[in-house]
Every structure is written in structure tokens, then in C-alpha cells.
Amino acid sequence: MAYDKIVVPQDGQKITIQGDKLKVPDHPILAFIEGDGIGPDITRASLRIWDAAVQAAYGGQRKVAWMEIYAGEKASRLYSGNYMPEETFDALREFIVGIKGPLTTPIGGGFRSLNVTLRQVLDLYACVRPIRWYQGVPSPVKHPEDVNIVIFRENTEDVYVGIEYEAGTPENEKLAKFLREEMGATFFEGAGLGVKPISAFGSKRLVRKAIQHALNEGFDSVTLVHKGNIQKFTEGAFRKWGYEVAKEEFGDVTITEDELWSQYNGKQPKGKIVIKDRIADIMFQLALLRPQEFGVLAAPNLNGDYLSDALAAEVGGLGIAPGANIADFVALFEATHGTAPKYTNQDKVNPGSLLFSGCMMLDYIGWREASGLIHRAFEKTVLQKVVTYDFARQMEGATEVKTSEFADAIIQNL
Numbered sequence: 001m002a003y004d005k006i007v008v009p010q011d012g013q014k015i016t017i018q019g020d021k022l023k024v025p026d027h028p029i030l031a032f033i034e035g036d037g038i039g040p041d042i043t044r045a046s047l048r049i050w051d052a053a054v055q056a057a058y059g060g061q062r063k064v065a066w067m068e069i070y071a072g073e074k075a076s077r078l079y080s081g082n083y084m085p086e087e088t089f090d091a092l093r094e095f096i097v098g099i100k101g102p103l104t105t106p107i108g109g110g111f112r113s114l115n116v117t118l119r120q121v122l123d124l125y126a127c128v129r130p131i132r133w134y135q136g137v138p139s140p141v142k143h144p145e146d147v148n149i150v151i152f153r154e155n156t157e158d159v160y161v162g163i164e165y166e167a168g169t170p171e172n173e174k175l176a177k178f179l180r181e182e183m184g185a186t187f188f189e190g191a192g193l194g195v196k197p198i199s200a201f202g203s204k205r206l207v208r209k210a211i212q213h214a215l216n217e218g219f220d221s222v223t224l225v226h227k228g229n230i231q232k233f234t235e236g237a238f239r240k241w242g243y244e245v246a247k248e249e250f251g252d253v254t255i256t257e258d259e260l261w262s263q264y265n266g267k268q269p270k271g272k273i274v275i276k277d278r279i280a281d282i283m284f285q286l287a288l289l290r291p292q293e294f295g296v297l298a299a300p301n302l303n304g305d306y307l308s309d310a311l312a313a314e315v316g317g318l319g320i321a322p323g324a325n326i327a328d329f330v331a332l333f334e335a336t337h338g339t340a341p342k343y344t345n346q347d348k349v350n351p352g353s354l355l356f357s358g359c360m361m362l363d364y365i366g367w368r369e370a371s372g373l374i375h376r377a378f379e380k381t382v383l384q385k386v387v388t389y390d391f392a393r394q395m396e397g398a399t400e401v402k403t404s405e406f407a408d409a410i411i412q413n414l
Contacts, residue, residue: 012065035101037339045407124325138394153304164194219295320352
């Protein structure tokens with residue numbers, strides 16, 4: 001496909017899909033969106049670390065051909081005010097795997113959120129957020145080492161659909177009248193109204209991906225997080241459909257928590273994953289008190305949103321929390337924090353969130369040796385107390401360094 005502003009690297013090859021798997025060449029083209037605010041600083045630093053790790057792991061036999069694509073403020077400058085050019089979607093569909101820095105959403109009109117737009121247009125239905133602790137990273141909890149959880153958050157339904165009607169508008173009054181007169185609903189006058197769709201299709205494909213991840217990565221449980229005690233036909237249905245997909249598609253390798261006790265006296269049999277569920281508000285408490293009891297969490301959109309940030313706080317905060325938005329094959333990895341505009345071009349912030357999102361990307365294409373080097377080098381650097389300002393202010397005897405200098409230190413420790 002021909003592109004207007006995007007330059008396709010001539011020294012790289014496309015990732016392709018064969019059957020139900022990605023076929024990754026030794027010189028794959030990976031797309032990246034630089035991002036706004038602190039995006040350029042953390043992207044530059046991360047690109048250097050990723051390339052150095054690939055070189056260290058494979059000695060030149062493998063190398064990434066980076067292809068810049070555009071969204072946000074940089075896209076607006078290049079595409080005459082268009083923050084989300086169509087060829088960015090086309091490039092992600094064609095090249096399958098990419099990563100993005102944080103994006104600013106334009107104020108006063110247009111897209112509600114560039115991030116949400118990317119997820120919905122490309123049907124990136126699974127937001128995947130691994131939460132783990134690195135030695136030396138400051139944490140507000142006593143035992144952050146107990147946290148090793150991956151959250152699968154549904155990305156395309158629930159509140160993210162954005163079906164809502166402002167109080168006082170004709171659309172709102174029409175819906176309110178229907179709900180009261182036809183459906184017998186009662187609520188206060190002048191209420192804003194929203195609709196919360198959760199489907200069997202959307203729920204099952206998310207839980208399917210969560211269970212498959214647990215199988216691939218050796219987790220022993222998948223927990224469905226919901227508010228089904230109150231919202232019985234949306235979140236309660238999410239729970240029901242989750243159990244259905246586990247039984248119907250993974251029945252040979254899964255058991256329910258009830259079966260764990262009724263048939264196995266609480267002793268998990270080898271080779272079986274336990275499927276369980278927790279009400280969302282209780283799950284927040286358990287995430288603090290007994291995180292070691294959980295491996296993979298699968299949740300509707302809003303529950304997953306809250307839990308992702310709450311759990312990230314236990315292991316060092318959003319500054320080092322990675323994430324990905326994944327369809328059946330197309331995957332866009334991302335920094336999970338915002339643009340932090342007050343630090344723009346200051347070479348100051350921690351690149352960890354984007355850096356580890358890149359590690360997820362390397363894992364996704366099967367280059368685990370390179371991602372493993374980065375994880376270990378980051379931990380070694382933090383234990384040496386060579387850190388950016390966010391950690392330095394929480395650590396005694398730390399050496400505070402710039403973003404680029406932190407990247408230098410990690411590369412030296414690869």
C-alpha cells in the first residue's frame with residue numbers, strides 16, 4: 001500500500017499471519033507513534049534500549065526496522081489539523097504490530113479520545129496490563145513481590161461505547177420517556193442517561209484470550225471480576241459467559257473454584273487452571289491483602305480500568321506500568337500514563353511504562369530473550385540507585401539522572 005507521510009523501511013519485512021499464528025521475519029517492520037508531551041523523550045530512550053537488547057540477544061541476526069506512523073499533535077502538524085489520519089489505521093492493519101507513546105486528545109471537539117478511537121476502529125478488544133514488581137522500586141505496600149497479575153480488560157463495550165445523552169437534550173427526553181412509560185423505570189428528573197452494552201460475543205472473546213494467556217504463561221487461575229450482584233444482566237452476564245467459554249472451549253484444562261473444593265479438596269490438580277470470580281469492590285481489597293492468590297484477571301471495561309491503575313500503584317505506579325491493546329492479531333502496545341505536558345522536552349521522566357510495553361511487544365513477536373535482558377538490566381540499574389526523579393525522591397542515596405542517562409545506564413547493564 002502507498003502512504004502519504006509514512007515511510008516504509010526498505011530494509012525490513014512485514015510480519016504476516018499464517019493460520020492462527022504470526023510469522024515474524026528476522027528483520028520485522030514494527031510501527032511506532034512517538035506521542036505527545038513527554039512522548040518524544042521516552043520514545044527516543046526506549047528505542048535505543050530495545051535496539052541494544054535485540055543486538056545483545058541475537059548478535060545482529062535479528063534487527064527491528066522501525067517505521068514511524070502518526071497520531072496526536074505531530075499528526076495534526078503533518079496532516080493539516082488531522083489528529084488521527086486514516087493512513088495510520090491502514091498501516092497498523094497492514095504491519096500488524098506497533099507501539100505508541102502517550103497522546104493528547106484535542107479539546108473542544110472531534111475525538112473523545114485518540115486512544116479510544118484507535119481501540120474501537122481497529123477492534124483492539126483486549127487491554128492487557130501485566131503488573132509485577134522490580135527489586136529496588138519504591139512501593140507503598142509491605143510485600144510488592146507478591147504481586148504478579150495480568151489484567152485483561154474488555155476494550156470495546158461497557159462505558160467505552162460512549163452511548164450517553166446529556167440532560168435536557170431532545171434525545172435524552174425521548175429516551176427518558178421511553179424508559180419511564182414503556183419500561184417502567186424510575187429515576188430523577190434531569191438525569192443524564194447512559195447505556196451499558198455487554199455482549200456474549202465481546203465477553204467470550206476477552207475471556208478466551210485471558211484463559212489462553214494463562215495457559216501460555218503458566219498462571220494457575222483466571223478470575224472474572226464483575227458487579228453482577230447488582231448489574232445482573234450486564235456484568236452478571238459477563239460472569240456467566242466467562243464460565244461458559246471456560247467449560248465449552250477449555251473444559252479439559254480448567255476447573256471451577258467450586259469443583260476445586262468439591263472434587264479435589266482444595267488441592268489444585270496439575271495441569272488445571274482454576275476459573276473463579278470476585279465482585280469488583282471485594283477484588284480491590286483482595287488485591288491489597290492477598291494478591292498472591294490471583295494470576296490473570298478478566299473484567300469488563302470500567303472494572304478493568306480501575307483495577308489496572310490500583311494494582312500498578314502497588315508496584316511503583318503508572319510510570320512503569322506497561323500495557324497493550326490487542327485484537328485477534330493486530331496489537332498496539334502503549335505507555336499507560338498521560339502526556340505530562342509540564343515535562344515536555346525536559347529529558348526528565350521515567351521511560352519505564354513505554355519501555356516495558358516494548359518488552360511486551362518483543363514477547364508478542366517471540367523475542368523473549370531480548371525482553372528478558374531489559375527486565376534484568378532495569379532491575380539492576382534501579383538496585384544501583386541510578387534512577388529518574390520519580391524514584392530518586394523516594395530513595396535514600398539515589399543518583400538522579402535524565403531520561404537519556406537512565407537509558408544509557410540500562411544499556412550498560414544489558
